[in-house]
Amino acid sequence: MSETNNVLRLPAERLYAAEIEALKAEDRDPRPAGWQLSPRAVLTYITGGRAGGVDITPKYIGHRRLVEIAIATLLTDRALLLIGEPGTAKSWLSENLTAAIHGDSSKVIQGTAGTSEEQIRYSWNYAMLLANGPSDAALIKSPIYRAMESGGIARFEEISRCASEVQDALISILSEKTISIPELAREVPAERGFSIIATANTRDRGVNDMSAALKRRFNILVLPSPADLETEVEIVRKRVGEIAANYELKAALPEEEAVRKVVTIFRELRSGVTLDSKEKVKGPSGVLSTAEAISLLTNGMALAASFGSGSIEPEDLAAGLQGAIVKDEDKDSGVWKEYLENVMKKRGSEWRSLYSACREMNG
Numbered sequence: 001m002s003e004t005n006n007v008l009r010l011p012a013e014r015l016y017a018a019e020i021e022a023l024k025a026e027d028r029d030p031r032p033a034g035w036q037l038s039p040r041a042v043l044t045y046i047t048g049g050r051a052g053g054v055d056i057t058p059k060y061i062g063h064r065r066l067v068e069i070a071i072a073t074l075l076t077d078r079a080l081l082l083i084g085e086p087g088t089a090k091s092w093l094s095e096n097l098t099a100a101i102h103g104d105s106s107k108v109i110q111g112t113a114g115t116s117e118e119q120i121r122y123s124w125n126y127a128m129l130l131a132n133g134p135s136d137a138a139l140i141k142s143p144i145y146r147a148m149e150s151g152g153i154a155r156f157e158e159i160s161r162c163a164s165e166v167q168d169a170l171i172s173i174l175s176e177k178t179i180s181i182p183e184l185a186r187e188v189p190a191e192r193g194f195s196i197i198a199t200a201n202t203r204d205r206g207v208n209d210m211s212a213a214l215k216r217r218f219n220i221l222v223l224p225s226p227a228d229l230e231t232e233v234e235i236v237r238k239r240v241g242e243i244a245a246n247y248e249l250k251a252a253l254p255e256e257e258a259v260r261k262v263v264t265i266f267r268e269l270r271s272g273v274t275l276d277s278k279e280k281v282k283g284p285s286g287v288l289s290t291a292e293a294i295s296l297l298t299n300g301m302a303l304a305a306s307f308g309s310g311s312i313e314p315e316d317l318a319a320g321l322q323g324a325i326v327k328d329e330d331k332d333s334g335v336w337k338e339y340l341e342n343v344m345k346k347r348g349s350e351w352r353s354l355y356s357a358c359r360e361m362n363g
Helices: 017-026 039-047 066-073 090-102 126-130 143-150 167-176 229-247 254-272 290-307 313-326 329-342 347-361
Strands: 049-051 054-056 079-085 108-110 122-124 139-141 153-157 179-183 185-191 193-201 219-223
Touching: 017 039, 017 049, 017 054, 017 066, 017 090, 039 066, 039 139, 039 179, 066 079, 066 126, 079 090, 079 179, 079 290, 090 153, 090 193, 108 122, 108 143, 122 126, 139 193, 139 329, 139 347, 143 153, 143 167, 143 179, 143 185, 143 193, 167 179, 167 193, 254 313, 254 329, 313 329, 313 347, 329 347
Parallel strands: 079 193, 079 219, 108 153, 153 193
Antiparallel strands: 049 054, 122 139, 179 185
């Protein structure tokens, strides 16, 4: 088995390497400095199409205009901030934009409460620093530092999870396009093509709000949840197929009906009303995102492959729905039971087996 086949998760530039190479071969438009593809080719890579007989799979299914604005932003001196609800493909779009434009999506900072300013700028190998003083050998470059050197793109995931003073370390980098290293009496200028794509979760608003000064240095795009049932079903089916192939799950892909039922349940509980707008429903404490629907069905395939018939059964879906919806036993168990009795039970024979399995699972 090859090294690639042993990797649990390939970065986008390796997963879709054949598509990127096909686009490179067909690309006749001007390429900006530091870019491996023209803006039009990047758009095709993200939204789908064909290049030299190769099918380009859509990486983001949604508003094409938003993708155009994102690509145009990265042509300028402004950084890009993608915000939205959990599961709106912010990180996936960020990774694939970086893969298409620069061919290396690995320069990532994961924002947490423990992220420090050194992780944004640079730090030191302290054993070498104490032994020999400041030197290039002792310098540990951050992902942003490396992106500036190579004219690449750095990704900053969940920026609003970082403390405000850490976030503000970006202000001078985005304004001056340099990193100052006083210990070496040096300034590192950014090569052309350098940019930053950050993501932020709207559920984290108020955790560590970005300063006005930092917001001004980003072009902010809000990624909406899938607009309708059909779009969300398409997204879920596509990603479940890709993930199942990557994990080599020995189970049949979920039937269209199963995907539609899961997405319907999630959309109704998320919005607080049934799809026909005839009945209000209570929402659970958790966020029932598109990403969770994908995870639920992927886990259902794993259950079916290992302990079932090889095809997803209502019992497999019920187990996943129970885990996704009932996050807080005291509140969510009642909400889920109410939905089962007031909505799902009344939907007739097509829903009967799933209703029975969910009711048994929820006690």
